[in-house]
Amino acid sequence: MSDERDDTQPTGPALGKDEWVARFGANRVRRSGALGVLEQRLATVSWWAWLTLFVAVIAALPLGIESGYVRRVAFDTVVLMLLALGLNIVVGWGGLLDLGFVAFYGVGAYAYALLASDHSGIHLPSILLIPLVAVIGALAGWLVGLPSRRLLGDYLAIVTLFFFQIFLTVTNNGDNVFGASITNGPNGLLNIDPLSFFGWTIPRSTSEGLFNVAYIYVALAFFGVVYVALRFVNESRTGRAWRSLREDPLAAEMMGMPVNRLKLLAFAFGAGVAALTGTFASALNGSVFPQNFEFPLLITVYTIVILGGQGSQVGVVLGAVIVSVLLEVLRDANDARSLFYVALVLGLYGAFRASTRLVVVLGGTIVLGFVLRTVAGAIDGSWTAGTAEDAGRAAHLAAEWVIVPLEPARWLAPAAYLVLVTLVLGLTLVGGRLRLAALVPTLYLAAFVWENVLLAKPEATRYIVIGVILVGLMIVRPNGLLGEKRVEIV
């Protein structure tokens, strides 16, 4: 997938690059040793081979596992991958802020529901309906982008945000439009037709009531088609024009590019992909509700695109897998606990490598934990008598180290959380020894808050983690995992 990297060592300043850039690039090009050889070999594998491998792995995943839950998560992950690919067109390539993206997903889902259900009495065949809905979505995107033709970048964000709000208002109140029920309001549309191709209906669940794997394959097929199509679009004239638009709209306009048309095109493409995704998601669920398309989903898709790297298709797909798995892991207290400690240790290792500072911080935190817990237990037994959330072996281990009060005072949770946030923010301001010293109590407090506050409310915790990732990434690494690093030239 890293086929874009040229594998020839630059000998002198390349055309259009200055010498420093060339040298800097050369430093990163080759790794020595076995790892370097492996990297070079992998770099020669073409992108479609990687894509096939990736799709095959996901396709094989549900075969061995007879669990409806795993299949459901796999399906949702593919949906997120498609949504991320769609948003990547608008944000990553076009550089436009589309805050109504999820509404287009909703438009697709509702359009499918209205054109293939008992509610409206229309039952179009899937083979006709799916392209139709994608076109409807693209048209909606084009229409929403239209007012932004005359407006500067920020206004586009506003118009799309409003479109999102209008979509929610209409779907929530659409059960009584002059007496007629169109969207059935918050109760949603039920009994939507499953997908059917040429007379073959794909049932939602198997005869044993298990999630039907066929839907994952349908979603994967769409994913493959969309991925390849978008790759070609990106390498086309339009794709290059989008990127130049992102880098500098003014310069692009001066070069004679039809800026407005390009913006609308990016919008329409993104919206079309989102609407397409809506069709089979709605066919699988058999129902649509307005609350499926709210703000948290929008932020999740944004986090995926930023995490993966704006502009990189491979990146956003990986981002979707990571975020989807992360959100599932955070649902379960035991998994979330393990994830937290592993992430903590890995993060420290990433920051300090194998050094004495790592030993000092880790050791200091562990010792501090035992000392504090013993002292707290000696003062009042009930302070350490609580049981950690969702008892398991890890929970017992954690409760031996972290203070878990039996009945914490009501002010304790907010106070601990606020102090933690303040400490973490404060750590970014200080440096040197002070930071190292302050890190130890911060880590312990983080563990305390995680065990006592965050694990108790997984729903809020999941989204807090998403919000933190989004802000942190924008500041520390705005190009994400695989995105292109953008250099602002002044």
Next chain:
Amino acid sequence: MDVFLQLTLNGLTLGSVYALIALGYSLVYGILKLLNFAHGDVFTVGAFVGFGALQLLGGVAHPAVPIWLLLVLITLAAMAVCAVLGVAIERFAYRPLRDAPRIAPLISALGVSFFLAYSLQLLFGADQRDYDAFNLGSGVLFMTGFTIPGTEVRVPLLRIVVILCAFALMVVLWLLVTRTKTGKAMTATSIDREAAAMMGINVDRVIVFAFVLGSALAGAAGVLFGLRAPFYPSLGFLVGLKGFTAAVIGGIGSIPGAMAGGLILGFAEAYTQGYVSTRWSDLIVFVILVTFMLFRPQGLFGKADIKKV
């Protein structure tokens, strides 16, 4: 006629709260050209802080201080906490991105908004709360008041307090911006940041000041809102959106514009709720916004933006 007067009163109350929120958007946008999406959530934090302060002072049933002092104290508490919050948001989420591409701080702002909303949900639960102002001082805020002569429309004390408080804050802001040295520095920075820096203005301080003012107003708006209606952690999204619409209608970056926009929005919403339907009032508000953006994107008081190369 009675209905019309009642709706006008509703619109005025609602509009003054929107105007306070809109001012925060406008102040920050005027200087940083940044849509501060987290502003709506700062407003919610204000409502929650005011609620917490009310409980600390003995709650509605047995307040430790006289009612007027209680109201002043909870408003000040909310303003102070929100001002600190605003400064922290600027320092940690926006300042590192000041020279990044324009889209970067916007996405960071989305993340902050999300973080704040769900932190509130984590700490206080997702349920609705309200100040229970009806029982405050055995109902003094609702029982006293006057009837507009010749009609049946009653104006309870609470509404007078909300409207007067909002307008007093706006006047204070107006004086701060036009009469003080820092205010003039703000105006200068919003016209041209680089030139202002060259003239010896500490731009960082001006930006922090704008966040302090805007967030404090949002905190006050949170308390004023909470006195009249229930609030919940995810409220900031919708109210922020409306405050933001008000700022755009008035001309984003313009202070009188934000006030006018807030009032227009408040009236529009009240009349739609009264004469058309409560469920479609949001839609009408948005239609007004889109119309404005199409035909007068610079808003009522804004100046058309001419891009120089």
